[in-house]
Amino acid sequence: MCGIVGISAETNVAAEIYDSLLMLQLRGQDAAGISVCNNDDQLNSRKSMGYVRDVFQQRHMNKLVGNYGIGHVRYPTAGGAGKEFAQPMYVNSPYGISLAHNGNLTNSKQLGTQLFHAEMRHLRTDSDSEVLLNIFAHELGKQREIYPSEKNIFKAVTKTHIRCDGAYAVIALINGYGLVAFRDNNGIRPLSIGVRKGKEREEYIVSSEDALFTPLGFEKLRDIDPGEAIFIDKSGKLSSQQCAENPQKRPCIFEYVYFSRPDSKIDEISVYKARMRMGTKLAGQIKRIRPDHDIDVVIPIPDSSVTAAHQLAVDLNVPYREGFVKNRYIGRTFIMPYQEERKKSVRRKLNILDLEFEGKNVLLVDDSIVRGHTSKKIIQMVRNCGAKKVFFASASPPVKFQNVYGIDMPATKELIAHNKSVKQIQKYIGADELIYQSLEDLTRSAHKGNTQINKFEDSVFSGRYCTGDVSRKYLKSLEKSRDDSNRNG
DSSP, X not given: OOEEEEEEOSSOOHHHHHHHHHHTGXXXXXXXXXXXXXXXXXXXXXXXXXXXXXXOOHHHHHHOOOSEEEEEEEOOSSSOSSGXXXXXXXXXXXXXXXXXXXXXXXXXXXXXXXXXXXSOOXXXXXXXXXXXXXXXHHHHHXXXXXXXXXXXXXXXXXXXXXXXXXXXXXXXXXXXXXXXXXXXXXXXXXXEEEEEEOSSSEEEEEESOGGGTGGGTOXXXXXXXXXXXXXXXXXXXXXXXXXXXSOOOOOBTHIIIIISOTTOEETTEEHHHHHHHHHHHHHHHHHHHOTTOOOOEEEEOTTXXXXXXXXXXXXXXXXXXXXXXXXTTSOOTTTOSSHHHHHHHHHHHEEEOGXXXXXXXXXXXXXXXXXXXXXXXXXXXXXXXXXXXXXXXXXXXXOOSOOOSSOOOOOGGGOTTTSOOHHHHHHHHTOSXXXXXXXXXXXXXXXXXXXXXXXXXXXXXXXXXXXXXXXXXXXXXXXXXXXXXXXXO
C-alpha cells in the first residue's frame, strides 16, 4: 500500500507535494520521493529511504522547483526494500516520464519478460512499478509523435490497461507536457481529483486520499472512475477519457477497515462513517450472542479501531476509555517487514495505562487480526495490569487469504485464521472471548455509504480475486516470496 499525489499549479508545487506526503505518511513509511517539472521543461527529483521529514531537507526542497509534479510514499509489496525501489521511477524515453504507483500487478513477471525480449527495454529492478512505467512509456513511444497529444496519451493508457492485470492507481509526469493519472478497470486502489482557483487558471490535485484537499485549499471534484484516465497539460487544461472496455467499481474494502485516513472519502464512502457502522454491527453481534454481557469497559488498540470502538461502546452503553498511549514515531507493525522487528515494535509502540484495566472485564477492539502475535502480546500486557477478563473484538472478519493487489499480507501459512478456528485463535491470543465482524456486516458497513457500489474487493476475507487471473501457481509463488523465513535481512 502506497500513497501518491500529483499537483498542477501556477507556482512552485514542491512544498505542497511535501505537505501532501506528510498527510499520506500512514500509507507508507519505507521511502518517499518527489519529482517536479518547471516552465523550462527541466525535471528535478529527490527520493530516498525513510520518512518524508527525513528524506527532504531544506537543501533538497530548494532544488525542487516546478509548477507541476508528483510525490510518493512507499512500503514494499512487490519488489525489494532498497533505495532503487523508491518512487517516483523514471525512464528517459520517450519524453522523460516519472511515475508513482499504488497497487500490485499480477502479471508483472510475464510483462517484464516481454519488455526485455520483445521490446528491448532493460529493467533495473524487479518492481512491478518499473514494469508498469515501461509498459506505458513503450505504448506512448510506439505512436512516434514528436509532440504527444491527449489522444496519444489516452491511447497509451488504453493499451496499458489491456496489457496490465491487477490493481493500480497511477500518476505520471510527462516531462514538458503535464500530468496523467489513471486507475485500474476495477478501481481497486483509490484515486481522487480536486480543484482550486488560481490567479489565471484552475489548479488541480490528484491523490490516493481526498483528506489532503481541504488543508491545501482544494475542493474535491470527484473520484476518478475505474479505467478512466485524466490528463492535465502544463498550461492547466484538464481532459479525461474512459480507457477500459468493461470497467467495474470494486474498491478494496480493507481501505475502510485499516489503511485510509478517517477524514477521507473513498469512492464517496466516508471512512469515518463506515468505521462507525462497523462498531454498531459489532455491538449488535455482542448483544445477540451475549445479551447479559459483563463488559466493564471498551478500549481500542490505536489508531484505526478508535472510531469503531467508540461507537461500539455507545451502542452497548458501556464506558469507553483509552488504555494505550501510542508512540507515533514508530511505524505500523502490520507494515514491518520482518517478524523480529514486529515483535520489538509492539513493545516500543504502545505504553499501557494500567489503571484503566485493573480489576475490570475489558473489551479490546482492533481493526483486524493478521498473524495474531501482536494481539497475543497486547492481551498479555493487559492481564499483567490486573484485568479480570479480556475480551477481544475485530472490526473485520478473519484474514484467511493473501492479498495480491497491493497490501503486503504475509504468506498464507503465517495468517492465523487460515488454518485455525475462532476458538483456536481465541486460545492462541489468550482472550476470554473473541468476536469477529462478519463479512456480510463489514460489506453492509461500507455499502451504506454508497449504495451504487454493489461489490467490494474482499479477497483477504473471502478468497475471491475479482480480476479473475489469480491462479494457484501465482499464489504459491507469491507465498514463497512473502515468507519471512525466505527473506534476507
